[in-house]
Amino acid sequence: MTVDIGKTSPEDTPPAGPEAIKAIPVRHYGRYLSAVIALGIFGLLVWAFANGDINWGAIPDYFFDDRILKGVRETLLLTVISMVIGIVGGILLAVMRLSKNPVTSSIAWFYIWFFRGTPVLVQLFVWFNLGFVFEYVNLGPIYKDQWADFMTPFLTALLGLGLNEAAYMAEICRAGLLAVDEGQTEAAHALGMSHQKTLRRIVIPQAMRVIVPPTGNEVINMLKTTSLVAAVQYPELLRFSQDIGTTSGATVEMLFLAAAWYLILTSTLSVGQYYVERYYARGSSRQLPPTPLQKIKANLLSLSNRPAGGVSA
Template identity: 45%
Template sequence: MTDRSKLAPGYDDLHGKPVAKRLHWGRWMAAGILVILLGLLVRAFARGQIEWSVVGQFFTAQAILAGIVNTMFMAVLAMFLGIVLGIIVAIMRLSSNPVLVSVAAGYTWLFRGTPLILQLLLWFNIALVFPTIGIPGLWEGRAVDIMTPFVAALLGLSLNQGAYTSEVIRAGIISVDEGQHDAASAIGMSKMRALRRIVLPQAMKVVLPPLGNEFISMIKTTSLASVIQYPEVLHSAENIYFANSRVIELLIVAGLWYLIVVSALTPLQMLLERHFSRGTARRAK
């Protein structure tokens, strides 16, 4: 029992009385509206002119599966080159050399400021500007033969990714305490060795989680390479529906494969973020 002598004057003893639960009518209404809208969407697809048997028929078609392999291969290779370029450009941006800083800033400004699809088209049609590519006197080749859809897609995606990755890596390097630089200098380390042995390993704790996000985004971004005839999954689906006119069905096939790949990689990204955030950030409760 509560000691009434300890209660503030003018207040009743509420001990033992039932607590009324608040009814969140707004939440229930919002949930109901969402369920209705979702039901209408499912109904529209179910009753629409969609041949679901065609979706099942082409879901594992050889051309679609080859497109998935090409998509993943391009995403991995372009992301790797983008990370390498990003590290180089980030170091240049943090350099005391004004020429390196200007070149790095100009590269970032150019590739972040223009649409990726435009960059892909420019690389694919670079033969209109440079008919031959190579080193004069040593080796030269026709640009139209060298700049295949694969090469153009790889250049466009990796150079664009490098511009974005450089900012992520630069932010990671800046996040490392300045005392780490001073400590490395005190024991006689050069700036580059300190960067490689001390600064970058610590910066990875900040850099790697967003890079995982960038990789998932890269998988979907490879679909833009279909405009230059690179045979990724969307381009493969387009080739099929140009032949059988089953546009929606083949787009659904491509969409399902993107969802499967991204859904498989998302838990890996979450594990990566959890691993590298230990000791540096509080976990969400």
Template identity: 55%
Template sequence: MNLTDRGRVPPAHPELKAVPVRHPGRWAGAVVILVLLAMLINALVTNPVFDWHTVGHYLFHQSIVHGVGVTLQLTVYSMLIGVSGGVLLAVMRLSPNPLLSGTAYVYIWVFRGTPVLVQLVFWGFLGLLWEKISIGVPFGPTFWSQNTNTLVPTFTAALLGLGLNEAAYMAEIVRAGIQSVNEGQSEAAHALGMTRSQTMRRIVLPQAMRVIIPPTGNETISMLKTTSLVTVISLEELFRAGQNIYSHNFKNIPLLVVVSIWYLFLTSILTIGQYYVERHFARGANRVLPPTPLQKLRALFVKAPAQQAPVTALPPEGGPHV
């Protein structure tokens, strides 16, 4: 525009038409997913083998509910053993004492290097290795002795197999969380006169939780499903309860569906709990916390207030039109 013609108004430009970018791949993928979803729903509804009447009948059966309780107990107790043992092993692994760090390394190497199924069977047959468990002077007289199978019943054997195996994995998770904290903070704490244990408990671990919590939540969900392996030592948890029922009525698929529904329900509860725990420990790192699922759902129905367009001051009369 020629600014020398101050009195002339510039010609109006034609309106620009915005053309949206086309994404044919997205539409093709959506069509494929919808077709597969329709096929799945049709199979679930029309296939008589699913036998949804039997599924509803056994969903809250006494044996199934008892199995759910045993599964939850194994999950909670095994994770308590795993987390507490993992913290201890991680601290030992990071210790400057070669005996402590070497012992922790060997423990992690053994329990991570052998399948948890083999470890469960080993603990189930512990009575074959040691008929009695005794307390006394090493290589000397015995003060107390008890039959191994009485002292370590099936539930305890399952708990030891799951918990001690989990401690090896939690040790590496905790170690990664501890090492994610800046070393300068530990040095500052030591300069203030804090001991190593005080520094670990008050300075390092609270900050490391932000790194430790997400994989720990995943390990808890994985533990809930791993408890199904204790069926090899004849402990009746959720999966074993379903097996016992369909071994009598031969309704294999309906009982497997019942077991799967319970596992999906329990893992969904744990997933929600993990989300809120992660959100709690993210408060120190994020200025603005991510919205919760309820807040996202509320935002779909509550319209956000419209933003007022900024007002542009008009040029003085007779001035240049830019």
């Protein structure tokens, strides 16, 4: 009996593989429509401002004017000092709120309730007009002067902004301290660490991860809030821009100029805030988020490695 090895039965043929699935992407027509509408509205706004009676050339002419640059410096100075007052006061109020002493805790609660519940502009006007109530400032042998000479626009701005910011920073600091598990403190005390050393080495470094992000937002918000002090005659960026607009006749143009400077300053602070948050994120995540330069480098590498014929299979 001979076997024909050149022929194979149907059972011996390997089964054909599954056919490739032809995936058809879903078309989101709503997204396309919303994008067209958004671009249309943006185009209308650009067309309206381009055809308006606006002297756009006045903006670059005064962009680096000495008065504008002085206003920028005063704005930054006021932001830094007010935030220092707010952070120091916020830490003190947070400790008072967490105290077991009902008197100090109640005082801190009342302070936070009052300054968070009233507008900053109202507080600025109150400080500015207290001269109608108090004619003199009498601190005995230390200091004595008329209220109008004592409460300058600069001091009014610092008190109005700094004391108000302290109320918000108090809640931020308190939330950060409460976010640290109590077992961390108990373990540190069991190892013989003092209360101050526990706060400095254990509690505060962990609390900073909660405190830093909203504090960065408060700094940016403070820089914008400084524009309110123009109402109490303090010369800063907005006040100088308004003065230049009044004398030059380019009122709206100078407001656009001030807005451009605020955007530059807040964008710079946002970049700094990102790196500070990235620094304090160490130990909380396996891999730190990439920096903007690292993102750009990664995108360039992905474009250079992409095949010339299109998307690789």
